[in-house]
Amino acid sequence: MSTGTGGAGEASVLRVGIVGLGNISGAYLGWLDAHGAAAGLRLTAVADLDAGRARAVADGRPGVRALSTEALCADPEVDVVLNLTIPAAHGAVAHAAIAAGKHVYGEKPLAADRAEAMGVMAAAEKAGVRVGCAPDTxxxxxxxxxxxxxxxxxxxxxxxxxxxxxxxxxxxxxxxxxxxxxxxxxxxxxxxxxxxxxxxxxxxxxxxxxxxxxxxxxxxxxxxxxxxxxxxxxxxxxxxxxxxxxxxxxxxxxxxxxxxxxxxxxxxxxxxxxxxxxxxxxxxxxxxxxxxxxxxxxxxxxxxxxxxLEGGRGLGLADLAAALRDGSRHRASGEVAxxxxxxxxxxxxxxxxxxxxxLRTTCVRPEPAPTTLGAAPE
Known part of the structure; x- marks a missing residue:
């Protein structure tokens, strides 16, 4: 996706690489299968400590490759890393993705603790990439x-x-x-x-x-x-x-x-x-x-x-993609997390x-969400 901050690709598509294919990944994969195209998202790569699990997910989806975490973060066909690892690994994976110039969207919490999370946000600001984080409910x-x-x-x-x-x-x-x-x-x-x-x-x-x-x-x-x-x-x-x-x-x-x-x-x-x-x-x-x-x-x-309207794990990632397209703030943000x-x-x-x-931090109250993927708030 051509955003000027991390990654290049089709102007209307944000290419997604998933790291971590545990239980919660099924909800994200199902939502991407159903709504990814409408949201301007395309899954291109997956990685997991269990290489067989990654191959099984990739084999069931044409155009998706099973890679190592390191290779996925470095891959030029990935614009955003969807970080679904265990909480203790959230910070390390986020840092690896940011260092490779990728946007990051992760499951909660943003990192293991406040100090690590602040480090993730500082690294993203320096790299000029965005950080998003669940929950998107x-x-x-x-x-x-x-x-x-x-x-x-x-x-x-x-x-x-x-x-x-x-x-x-x-x-x-x-x-x-x-x-x-x-x-x-x-x-x-x-x-x-x-x-x-x-x-x-x-x-x-x-x-x-x-x-x-x-x-x-x-x-x-x-x-x-x-x-x-x-x-x-x-x-x-x-x-x-x-x-x-x-x-x-x-x-x-x-x-x-x-x-x-x-x-x-x-x-x-x-x-x-x-x-x-x-x-x-x-x-x-x-x-x-x-x-x-x-x-x-x-x-x-x-x-x-x-x-x-399209409720499910993936709304926050879709909102991030829409914000990158129009230059607005994304709502399920690392700042809020x-x-x-x-x-x-x-x-x-x-x-x-x-x-x-x-409190040591603050955030901007997010804007109201629109009703349809890619639509402006009503």
Whole structure:
């Protein structure tokens, strides 16, 4: 793709190389198969530590080659590296792609920690390439329709929000859940990016956080698979709660927990001077949006009118391609992902120190998403 920043090729096509072909790759491959052409994306290469897996993916797709990670990053037929490796490898792969002059789009988190993520962003700025990062669920019709309600002033001036993610723990279904309870895991780092990214889209960046955390149990038991019955230690907080102070002055209360068996809580709600809006699960691309105005007596479900219609893993990459074509900011950006990682690390620090923590980063609130691939926002 001829963008002036990393890579050359067909003017209307961004050529994609995927590094990492684990479970999440199936969702991306399926979306690219269905919508890639319309989005101006073309898969040209794949790489994985399991070379046989890479060959199997390539063999099923004409024109796609199985390469090593190093060869893929250096390949002149790749404009953007789709980084689907494990979180611990996100930073290293991103740096390799950037050093080769490629744009990068990766799964969450942007890197293993805030410091590494800041290094990725600094390297990209120096190289003149773009960085994108999941989650892109916020570009779907659910969060974007709720955002349109907020932006239209339907609920007045936004003053507060709540965001809740509760479960009794992944060990009930995951056959190898130990990593969820080790450093780098926990409910906030696992699921927080979906909720916090949605809050940034709805209310803008955060300047300060207060937090608290705890552990409901010192040990957990694997509930399924060959290791069922195995006891393992809990090394991180499994219940994290906090308050985010947005730059706008709005306050968001968040709760992320692996210690709740049942709850009657919304996913996200935004409260304003003239009403409230209920936002669907931010881990999905759509879902019911409901509004309650000052004069209402019950919640009203409203049509999903905003956000990309082609929901699925790949929207963020498509949005990046569209932004490269017209020179605009892409929405599922490394800037937003770094800020969300900063929010999470700051919350954990606040919980540990029993204090408030000022954010080290900020970001521009992304523009509303259009409804159709390649279209301008309505």
């Amino acid at each position: 916020v570009l779907g019709r659910g969060v974007q329709t709720a955002r349109a309600v907020v932006d239209a002033g339907t609920i007045g001036v936004p003053t507060a929000a709540t965001a809740f993610m509760t479960t009794a723990g992944h060990e009930r279904w995951h056959p190898g859940p130990r990593f969820y309870y080790q450093p780098g895991g926990g409910p906030l780092l696992d699921m927080g990016p979906y909720y916090l990214t949605a809050l940034v889209h709805l209310l803008g960046p955060v300047v300060r956080v207060m937090g608290a955390g705890g552990r409901g149990r010192a040990e957990r038991v694997v509930g399924s698979g060959p290791a069922a019955g195995t006891v393992f230690p809990v090394e991180v907080d499994t219940h994290v709660t906090g308050v985010l102070v947005h730059e706008s002055g709005a306050l968001s209360t968040v709760l992320m927990s692996f210690d709740v068996h049942a709850a009657r809580l919304p996913f996200i709600e935004v409260y304003g001077t003239e009403g409230s809006v209920s936002v669907p699960d931010p881990n999905t691309f759509d879902g019911p949006v409901e509004v309650y105005g000052a004069a209402d007596r019950e919640w009203r479900r409203i049509p999903l009118t905003h956000g990309y 770094l800020h969300v990682l900063d929010i999470m690390e700051s919350l954990l620090t606040a919980a540990e120190e029993h204090s408030g923590v000022a």
